[in-house]
Amino acid sequence: MTGFRRLAALLLAALALLAGATACATRPPAADPPGPVDDPASAFPAKVQIPGQEPVTLPQQPKRIVSLSPTATETLYAVGAGDQVVAVDQFSDFPAQAPRTELSALNSDAAAIGGQNPDLVIAPDNATELAEGLRALDVPVLLTPAPASLDDAYRQIEVIGQATGHTKAAKDLAGRMRSDIERLVESTPKPPRPLTYYHEVSPDHYTATSQSFVGSVYARFGLINIADPAGGPFPQLSEEHIVQANPDLIFLADTKCCQVTAAAVAARPGWNALTAVREGRVVELDDDTAGRWGPRVVDLVRSISEAVKKTQHG
Incomplete structure (x- = not known):
């Protein structure tokens, strides 16, 4: 019992010192605001939009995502949304663990995609007819056009992160890509x-x-x-x-x-x-x-x- 009381006293003392140090410390100079923190519970409902496309409203964090775009599939896994992906198209061959199916953005109909019970479908922007069919089933669809530039690609990654509840991870990924690419270009004589x-x-x-x-x-x-x-x-x-x-x-x-x-x-x-x-x-x-x-x-x-x-x- 004595040992327990001694441990409790030490813990209380440590907490008191921490509180005192925090209260008495001089406030540091103003710094840049911290980056966004992933918090799916507070981030939804959310409205996301890729420039040039219709906005998409998501009532809650998607838990059953179908990706019909190989680029989107790679991005989903890179930002940490892989566990939310239930099916990908036949051309999504990276990463290896992606759940490939025979689905296709151009050849599959809304009923086939809807059979996966998705709460978000990501597809190329030329899959307009499929998108209309899915929206008629109240399935949110995010269409992803081919970007015109690297900046457009970074933006698309960030939107996919926002749509899946991984805003910070997506921004970090885009930032790393930007830095790596700039370094490669600048280091090339x-x-x-x-x-x-x-x-x-x-x-x-x-x-x-x-x-x-x-x-x-x-x-x-x-x-x-x-x-x-x-x-x-x-x-x-x-x-x-x-x-x-x-x-x-x-x-x-x-x-x-x-x-x-x-x-x-x-x-x-x-x-x-x-x-x-x-x-x-x-x-x-x-x-x-x-x-x-x-x-x-x-x-x-x-x-x-x-x-x-x-x-x-x-």
């Missing part, structure tokens, strides 16, 4: 002259111009896109156009879908004379990393940085 590049989306020479999201990423390094004169975000180039442009760098974003390799490119008629091929500047990208705008876009930026550095160091 500028070449003596602007470098040209070709970004291959498919072996039949569909590509992405500077009007696309991925094109805006390349632009951060001052690279010149040989496809820009073709216009539009995703034109198809002729083989003659590519050979005549003779790009300094070739980036392959069709290595997984179509098994295109640097060796296969070198074997194309006339391509072995291209500067990028002769000097070993054909970069094999991960299709998914190059085609999505979620957390792994940092990996794409790193690949571009390494390729640009290689042109200066041989």
Whole structure:
């Protein structure tokens, strides 16, 4: 009993000292307000909106999320909402634990999606008919367009975080991505002259111009896109156009879908004379990393940085 009383006395004394120190301490100078704290109980109901899309009202924190967007799926898990995800589309292959199904934003109807009993569905912005059907079932739908820039991508991540009750984690993630990307760009020496590049989306020479999201990423390094004169975000180039442009760098974003390799490119008629091929500047990208705008876009930026550095160091 004596030991118990002694322990209680020590605890009371410690609490008294802590209270006294807190009460008597000089108030520190004003600092920046702290970042938002995840508190799902107080954060809902919430109205969220991705710029250019309709606002979505969520009465409470979603517990059964269906993601029909591979980028959204990656983002959900990165911000800590993975446990709330009950189903993802057939193309959501990252992370591995995501519950993949045969669902598709373009081929599945509202009844099939509704069978998952979702309280939030995230889909690409071209799934308008599906969205209308789900809204008729009183299922909130957040449509996610392809961003035009990295800033748009950060904003989309933050909105997904807000919609799922992970506001702070999403803001932290976007902040880390921004810092990592800025550091990679700033640490990449500028070449003596602007470098040209070709970004291959498919072996039949569909590509992405500077009007696309991925094109805006390349632009951060001052690279010149040989496809820009073709216009539009995703034109198809002729083989003659590519050979005549003779790009300094070739980036392959069709290595997984179509098994295109640097060796296969070198074997194309006339391509072995291209500067990028002769000097070993054909970069094999991960299709998914190059085609999505979620957390792994940092990996794409790193690949571009390494390729640009290689042109200066041989």
